[in-house]
Amino acid sequence: MALPPGFTLLQVVPELETGGAEQTTLEVARAVVQAGGRAIVASRGGRMAARLAADGGELVPLEAQSKNPLVILGNARRLAALIRREKVSLVHARSRAPAFSALWAARATGRPFVATYHGVYKAKSGLKRWYNAVMTRGDLVIANSDYTRAHVLAEHHLPAEKVVTIPRGVDLDRFDPEKVAPERVARLREAWGIPPGDPRTKVLLAGRLTRIKGHATIVDAVARLAAEGRRDLLVLFAGDDQGRTEYRQELEAQIAAAALQDTVKIVGHCDDMPAAFLLCDLAILPTTVPESFGRAAVEPQAMGRPVVASAHGGTVETVVDGLTGWLVPPGDAPAWAEALRTAVDAGPARRGEMGRTAMDRARQLYRVDAMCAATLAAYERVLEARA
Structure with a gap:
């Protein structure tokens, strides 16, 4: 899939150690690079950072795993500066704590904001429900299964068109x-x-x-x-x-x-x-x-x-x-x-x-290329709606 000229994606994820969200971050970054764009990941880093670099992605060190409110505010300022400096086209958050920083930075710079619900977050109080809802306050929510999508719609009462299901993919070249x-x-x-x-x-x-x-x-x-x-x-x-x-x-x-x-x-x-x-x-x-x-x-x-x-x-x-x-x-x-x-x-x-x-x-x-193509199509949909 062709991306708009000069497209730069910023993904924000706590760490790059191990896990499904981290794996998907790398897969989408690689797809963006292969489609002619730039892929930046703001994260604390970890053992998977080497794969990101090998695939042409760029790591920007950030204490994105922190839930300290002062660190989150500082991260928002750093991300806003990064967005302006690198001419980021779209911001994609993959976890709740860094999503606050990413959302505020996206709003401050007028950039589209997308979030992926990688898990079903439970809320036993209004405060926790508000905390979880940060993932729904952008332009589009991506759910990684129909089960997750049903939860998001029921929990946050969003319009159905604002939540899309894109199942995670498997790298069939690797898992062959x-x-x-x-x-x-x-x-x-x-x-x-x-x-x-x-x-x-x-x-x-x-x-x-x-x-x-x-x-x-x-x-x-x-x-x-x-x-x-x-x-x-x-x-x-x-x-x-x-x-x-x-x-x-x-x-x-x-x-x-x-x-x-x-x-x-x-x-x-x-x-x-x-x-x-x-x-x-x-x-x-x-x-x-x-x-x-x-x-x-x-x-x-x-x-x-x-x-x-x-x-x-x-x-x-x-x-x-x-x-x-x-x-x-x-x-x-x-x-x-x-x-x-x-x-x-x-x-x-x-x-x-x-x-x-x-x-x-x-x-x-569950092909990873199908997952990546659907994600890039979601980006294109958000950019067109903004335009």
Whole structure:
């Protein structure tokens, strides 16, 4: 898609460490550069900043993760100066705290403001609802799933035309089984201490170590299976604790108390997720709080792996129960034990069939290039409305 001459996009995101919002930020930045525009990201930075630079994007360091009101005001002044200096065409915010700075800067400079609802923000008070509503005060709201869009419309009473659904995309060049060399899988197997030829069904939970991801439910479920004498699966938790050492220690204690040290492993952050999904036989997403989209349910499907996921939020759109995976009540350890038993007993042939169906569906519905094209089209719509 062609962009207006001289188009410069400013995206504002707290950090560039890990996560779906950060990944989408980089993907849209790359699309803008490929379409002939400039892509600036104001952020604290992080491990993903190198990818931004490699794709032609530009990082402007900003303490965008701060919720301190004085820092937010200072950031607004810095962003306004940046917008004027770099002749920014449109401002796109991807998180609430930096959205205040970005919105004020956009209004001060007369630039269009777009925000993406990457999560379903709960509000138990009028103050929190006001805080969340900053994401709706611009020209357009992008929701990352129909589930998120329905929430935004119900919570903020916006006109339907002001909220568009653009599902997150998957980089199908990166998440392509044909492009993952066996050596990459072998390196990961060695790093995670999995013996070659280990006959157990390997189950991967990819996501940061935080309570809402449902790790504890899985440990409980696996303990129930172990009590039945089943030791034919290996569960891998791949993700950072991001400073949540107390939660990690709780998980380690729970695993040890159930004598599951050889069955459930915390393997830490993984930079090669395509290889991780190929190493495993199926992926799980046992979130206890609804995911607004759930990229961790779509990426493994793009790699030909069925998914067992909590039956709420965006995953009911991305996982087809009985066809591309299994949907399970969230937080229900007995139900998760039964689902894991079903998935393991399905065997390689049945899982392979489901994985192929999942791959075809993911490639049809969740291409990153389609997501980027829809986002650029949304920018064009906003610019035309302003003109």
